[in-house]
Structure formats: structure tokens, C-alpha cells
Amino acid sequence: xxxxxxxxxxxxxxxxxxxxxxxxxxxxxxxxxxxxxxxxxxxxxxxxxxxxxxxxxxxxxxxxxxxxxxxxxxxxxxxxxxxxxxxxxxxxxxxxxxxxxxxxxxxxxxxxxxxxxxxxxxxxxxxxxxxxxxxxxxxxxxxxxxxxxxxxxxxxxxxxxxxxxxxxxxxxxxxxxxxxxxxxxxxxxxxxx
Amino acid sequence: xxxxxxxxxxxxxxxxxxxxxxxxxxxxxxxxxxxxxxxxxxxxxxxxxxxxxxxxxxxxxxxxxxxxxxxxxxxxxxxxxxxxxxxxxxxxxxxxxxxxxxxxxxxxxxxxxxxxxxxxxxxxxxxxxxxxxxxxxxxxxxxxxxxxxxxxxxxxxxxxxxxxxxxxxxxxxxxxxxxxxxxxxxxxxxxxx
DNA sequence: GCAAGTCTTGCAGAGTGTGCAAATTCTGCG
DNA sequence: CGCAGAATTTGCACACTCTGCAAGACTTGC
Numbered sequence: 001x002x003x004x005x006x007x008x009x010x011x012x013x014x015x016x017x018x019x020x021x022x023x024x025x026x027x028x029x030x031x032x033x034x035x036x037x038x039x040x041x042x043x044x045x046x047x048x049x050x051x052x053x054x055x056x057x058x059x060x061x062x063x064x065x066x067x068x069x070x071x072x073x074x075x076x077x078x079x080x081x082x083x084x085x086x087x088x089x090x091x092x093x094x095x096x097x098x099x100x101x102x103x104x105x106x107x108x109x110x111x112x113x114x115x116x117x118x119x120x121x122x123x124x125x126x127x128x129x130x131x132x133x134x135x136x137x138x139x140x141x142x143x144x145x146x147x148x149x150x151x152x153x154x155x156x157x158x159x160x161x162x163x164x165x166x167x168x169x170x171x172x173x174x175x176x177x178x179x180x181x182x183x184x185x186x187x188x189x190x191x192x193x
Numbered sequence: 194x195x196x197x198x199x200x201x202x203x204x205x206x207x208x209x210x211x212x213x214x215x216x217x218x219x220x221x222x223x224x225x226x227x228x229x230x231x232x233x234x235x236x237x238x239x240x241x242x243x244x245x246x247x248x249x250x251x252x253x254x255x256x257x258x259x260x261x262x263x264x265x266x267x268x269x270x271x272x273x274x275x276x277x278x279x280x281x282x283x284x285x286x287x288x289x290x291x292x293x294x295x296x297x298x299x300x301x302x303x304x305x306x307x308x309x310x311x312x313x314x315x316x317x318x319x320x321x322x323x324x325x326x327x328x329x330x331x332x333x334x335x336x337x338x339x340x341x342x343x344x345x346x347x348x349x350x351x352x353x354x355x356x357x358x359x360x361x362x363x364x365x366x367x368x369x370x371x372x373x374x375x376x377x378x379x380x381x382x383x384x385x386x
Numbered sequence: 387g388c389a390a391g392t393c394t395t396g397c398a399g400a401g402t403g404t405g406c407a408a409a410t411t412c413t414g415c416g
Numbered sequence: 417c418g419c420a421g422a423a424t425t426t427g428c429a430c431a432c433t434c435t436g437c438a439a440g441a442c443t444t445g446c
Binding site: 201239240241242243246 | 423427
């Protein structure tokens with residue numbers, strides 16, 4: 001069964017996604033300039049004011065929901081065996097996150113297409129997430145065994161995300177499976193590029 | 194001597210910097226919310242309209258001029274010996290870019306302070322640059338010897354910038370010299386983290 | 387079928403950013 | 417100096433994003 005709260009949550013998420021799709025379709029069909037809040041709202045059959053009940057900004061509606069959230073990552077790291085070296089833990093976490101991508105790969109396509117045409121979009125949206133992750137997770141990485149210094153922790157994090165982003169982009173460009181590419185990327189990091 | 198054009202260029206750059214400083218000072222003194230184009234213009238003694246002759250957006254005035262520009266990087270890469278492996282070339286380029294930072298380190302401080310208080314700022318501003326660099330430079334990296342595949346090129350680029358960003362941030366946090374930290378970072382990349 | 391809560395909407399207002407044309411300032415040069 | 421031509425600054429009108437607030441519409445459980 002479904003509690004009333006879950007029900008509301010789900011509905012809200014569905015509507016959010018519907019608005020997103022309307023926005024992205026509009027952007028792909030008519031160009032980014034055609035995407036005004038007014039136009040999106042009309043397409044999604046809501047009032048402009050309501051749009052902002054679902055998204056804090058217009059941009060937010062044009063990119064997909066982030067697959068990595070700081071708390072998630074901290075939690076996933078905490079779940080790894082305490083004596084596991086940092087690099088190994090991060091690799092495991094990255095793999096787990098990559099797996100999450102698979103079931104939504106198809107729905108991601110329009111967003112990827114849009115990101116290809118307007119690379120600033122996804123980058124800008126991701127930027128906020130990334131710094132937040134850096135700040136939140138850096139402490140957790142430092143606490144892991146096998147971290148030799150301040151810059152080591154930073155490099156571990158930044159390269160982990162570099163690997164994920166590279167894998168996703170390369171996968172979109174070549175159609176190779178993400179996980180395979182992610183393994184390649186981590187192999188490079190492990191033995192040195 | 195100085196040609197008239199150079200003169201104009203220089204003046205323009207000076208004014209740009211003056212506006213920047215006014216904006217950042219305002220942000221540090223009164224908080225980010227106090228930074229409206231109107232307030233910045235008043236502080237810099239120009240009209241709001243003129244502000245937009247110097248910056249395409251308010252945000253642009255709150256972060257420092259990027260030290261890396263795509264064309265620069267491509268040119269620097271082209272200057273490296275043709276048979277030098279990609280990793281080595283990128284390391285050399287990164288070092289050269291890091292050296293550029295030294296003479297302006299002091300003027301960077303207010304911006305760093307602001308970036309610490311509002312991490313989204315610098316990240317968002319950098320985002321556009323970074324994707325542009327990716328797109329522009331990726332081809333040049335692929336053409337270098339020692340690049341084994343699509344994901345290798347991507348990882349080389351992304352980790353190079355990761356190293357530079359890590360080094361700068363860590364340097365700001367610990368006061369160690371940037372170049373030393375950059376070397377540490379590249380050592381990690383070279384032998385594997 | 388009603389009462390309480392939730393969601394949607396309109397409206398007013400502050401702020402960003404742009405095109406255009408007038409006003410101002412700068413430049414070299416006679 | 418003083419002036420013609422060029423570059424810069426500015427005001428103005430306008431389209432657009434985003435927010436707070438309060439009223440209206442709609443759900444929901446009972």
C-alpha cells in the first residue's frame with residue numbers, strides 16, 4: 001500500500017517530470033530562446049506562478065534530476081568497510097551510482113541531446129551540486145585510510161567525479177556501456193595516466 | 194611606446210577591474226544580497242547601463258578573470274614538442290598556467306574569500322569556461338602521442354584541471370605554494386592514486 | 387457533505403539584461 | 417586652441433525571471 005504522504009510525493013514528482021519534459025521538448029523543438037517560463041507553463045498546462053512552485057529557476061527544469069546527492073554519497077561511503085582504502089571505496093560508490101543510471105537511461109536521452117547542443121546548461125546546473133559535494137564529502141574522504149594529505153583527498157574526489165562524467169559523456173558519444181567505460185577510467189586512475 | 198588601441202584596451206581593462214573590485218568589496222562588506230547592479234554601479238561611479246557594457250552578467254563581475262582561456266591552452270599545447278606524450282604536455286601546460294597565478298595572487302585574495310563564502314559563485318562562472326575548454330582542447334589532446342582511447346583523452350583533461358583547481362584551493366586553505374601542490378597532484382596522477 | 391489542509395493562481399514589485407538613439411567625452415589634427 | 421569624427425556613456429522602454437502574499441479552488445478524511 002501507499003501512505004497518503006507517499007502518494008502526494010509521487011504525484012508531485014510526476015508533475016515535476018511532466019513540466020521538465022515540456023520544457024525540454026520545447027527547447028529541442030523551438031530553440032533555447034523560445035523557452036520562457038510562460039511558454040513552458042502553457043505547454044505544461046499550469047500557470048507561470050505554479051512553475052516556480054516546482055522549480056526554483058527556469059534552468060532547473062531543463063536538466064535532469066541529479067543522480068548524486070551529497071547525503072547519499074556520505075551514506076554510501078559510511079556503508080563501506082571502515083578499513084577499506086579511500087580509492088577503493090570511491091570506486092565502489094561510483095559504480096553504484098553508475099548502476100543507478102541504467103534504468104533511467106532512456107528518459108535521459110532528451111536531456112543529453114539538449115546538453116550537447118548547449119553545454120553550459122548542464123555544466124552550470126552541475127556546478128552547484130559539485131561544490132556542495134566537495135564540501136560535504138571531503139571530510140568523509142579524509143577520514144578514510146590511505147589518504148596521505150590534503151591534496152590527496154581533493155584529488156580523489158575530483159577524479160572520481162571526473163571519471164563518472166567522462167564515462168557518461170563518452171557513453172553518450174560512442175554507445176559503449178557506461179560501466180565498462182567507468183572501469184576503464186578507474187583503471188587509468190589506479191595505475192596512473 | 195603604446196599604440197592608441199593598446200591604450201584603449203588597457204583603460205578598459207582597468208575600469209573593468211575597478212568595477213570588479215567595487216562589486217566584490219560590496220559583497221564582502223554587505224553580503225551577496227546587497228549586490229545589485231544598481232548598487233555596484235553607484236559604488237563604481239557609473240550608470241547601471243554602463244555596467245552591462247563591461248560585463249554580460251552581474252555574476253561575471255564577482256569572479257576573477259579566468260587564467261585559462263581555450264585558445265591559450267591550444268596554443269601552449271601546440272608549442273610542446275610533437276612527440277611528447279600527452280600527460281607530460283598537459284603537466285607542462287598546467288605548470289605554466291600556475292606560474293601565471295603568482296603575480297596576481299594578492300589581487301585574487303578578495304575573490305577567493307568571496308568564493309569561500311559562496312562556493313556556487315566561482316563554480317557556476319567556471320562551468321561555462323570548462324565545457325568550452327573541454328570541447329576545444331579535447332581534439333588537441335587526442336592528437337598527441339600516448340593517448341590510448343576516447344576516455345583516456347577525457348580523463349587526461351579533466352584530471353589536469355582537477356589538479357589545478359585542487360592545488361589552488363588547497364593553497365588558499367593551507368598557504369603552501371601552489372606549484373608545490375600542483376607537483377604533488379601530478380605525482381599522484383602519474384603513479385596512481 | 388463539511389471542515390481542514392493542500393495546491394494553484396493572480397497580482398504587485400524588485401531585479402536582470404538588451405536594443406536603440408541621444409548625449410557626452412575623447413582623439414587626433416589643422 | 418578648436419573642431420570633426422569616433423568611441424563611450426547614458427536614459428529609456430521593454431521583455432523576462434523570480435518572490436511574497438493573499439485569495440480562490442480542490443482534495444481528503446471523516
